Amino acid sequence: xxxxxxxxxxxxxxxxxxxxxxxxxxxxxxxxxxxxxxxxxxxxxxxxxxxxxxxxxxxxxxxxxxxxxxxxxxxxxxxxxxxxxxxxxxxxxxxxxxxxxxxxxxxxxxxxxxxxxxxxxxxxxxxxxxxxxxxxxxxxxxxxxxxxxxxxxxxxxxxxxxxxxxxxxxxxxxxxxxxxxxxxxx
Numbered sequence: 001x002x003x004x005x006x007x008x009x010x011x012x013x014x015x016x017x018x019x020x021x022x023x024x025x026x027x028x029x030x031x032x033x034x035x036x037x038x039x040x041x042x043x044x045x046x047x048x049x050x051x052x053x054x055x056x057x058x059x060x061x062x063x064x065x066x067x068x069x070x071x072x073x074x075x076x077x078x079x080x081x082x083x084x085x086x087x088x089x090x091x092x093x094x095x096x097x098x099x100x101x102x103x104x105x106x107x108x109x110x111x112x113x114x115x116x117x118x119x120x121x122x123x124x125x126x127x128x129x130x131x132x133x134x135x136x137x138x139x140x141x142x143x144x145x146x147x148x149x150x151x152x153x154x155x156x157x158x159x160x161x162x163x164x165x166x167x168x169x170x171x172x173x174x175x176x177x178x179x180x181x182x183x184x185x186x
Contacts, residue, residue, distance in 0.1 A: 042179030078115035107147035
C-alpha cells in the first residue's frame with residue numbers, strides 16, 4: 001500500500017501540473033464560499049478545495065460548473081495514467097516480461113475507457129443528465145479498480161506502487177465528483 005503522504009504529494013503535483021497547463025492564474029481569488037460549501041459534502045474535502053482553487057474558472061462557477069471542473073480533472077488524471085501505462089508497456093525494461101507487459105496493456109486500456117467514461121460524464125453534466133453522469137463516474141472508478149484486479153490474477157506480479165497511487169488518486173477524484181453530483185440531484 002502506498003503511504004498516505006506520498007499519495008497526496010503525487011496527487012497535489014498532478015493537480016498543480018494540470019492546472020498550470022490549463023490556466024494562467026494559479027489560484028482563485030474570488031468568493032470561495034460555494035466551493036467550500038460544496039466540498040464539505042464530499043468525501044475528500046481537501047482534495048476538492050485544492051483542485052477547485054487551482055482552476056481560475058471555479059470562482060464564477062455554480063455547483064454544476066464545479067462538478068464539470070472536477071470531472072475534467074478526472075479526465076486528465078485518467079488520460080495521464082493511460083499515457084504512463086502505455087509508455088511502460090513500450091519501455092525496454094518491461095518487454096522481457098511478457099506477462100507484465102500484457103497486464104500493463106490491459107491497465108492502459110482500462111484507463112483509456114475510464115477517460116472516455118469521464119468525458120461522457122462531462123457531456124452528461126452539461127446536459128443536466130445527472131444520473132448518467134454519476135453512472136459514468138462510477139464506471140471510471142471501477143475501471144481503475146479493474147487494473148488492480150488484473151494484477152491480483154497473477155500472484156507472481158507485484159502491483160507497482162506508482163500504479164496504486166494513480167488508482168487511488170482517480171478513485172478519490174471520482175468520489176469528489178460523485179459527491180458534487182449528489183448536490184445536484186438532491
